[in-house]
Amino acid sequence: QQQVKQSPQSLIVQKGGIPIINCAYENTAFDYFPWYQQFPGKGPALLIAIRPDVSEKKEGRFTISFNKSAKQFSLHIMDSQPGDSATYFCAATGSYQLTFGKGTKLSVIP
């Protein structure tokens, strides 16, 4: 079964810190890597996504770093805020069906 391994399972940072969430994959056919943000009681929402032909993508305070040779990618949140407290899922696909990581629960404390 195709897998995406995500770590850590939970993360606590202080306001202004830079939480980093890591994901690793095995299937070299994967060519699209989105991140989703989910608040309690809500559905996930697309946050940012990257293709493997670039090593980094920034959107506002959110940055994806991609290492194709290592088959790893990560999400960095700059100047984190309490409002960023949520569960973050990485995902990957080589077709039109996403495979999700198990999620990281981020808590940003004031």
Next chain:
Amino acid sequence: DGGITQSPKYLFRKEGQNVTLSCEQNLNHDAMYWYRQDPGQGLRLIYYSQIVNDFQKGDIAEGYSVSREKKESFPLTVTSAQKNPTAFYLCASSRRVSKEAYGYTFGSGTRLTVV
């Protein structure tokens, strides 16, 4: 506003009962999906449909059934054969034009509890 509507938000099921969760989208998306979410388990695919009148089993289809009679609608039935149905259920949809345009849109979920 375009989006995905899941109903009800909360649902209680007695042992041995079948229940149906509704999912409607007005995004004109071709593909629709049902996921189950349990704490620490991430999102697990139950069923998906890429076109009307066609659907495929996902990783955990046992005890569930779906239909896709209309492009806008993809209801999920949790049958009595599903032994542990208490979970948060998420419906999603997507276009199939390209991966960038593709991006899943999720509904707000239905929390099902067995009583």
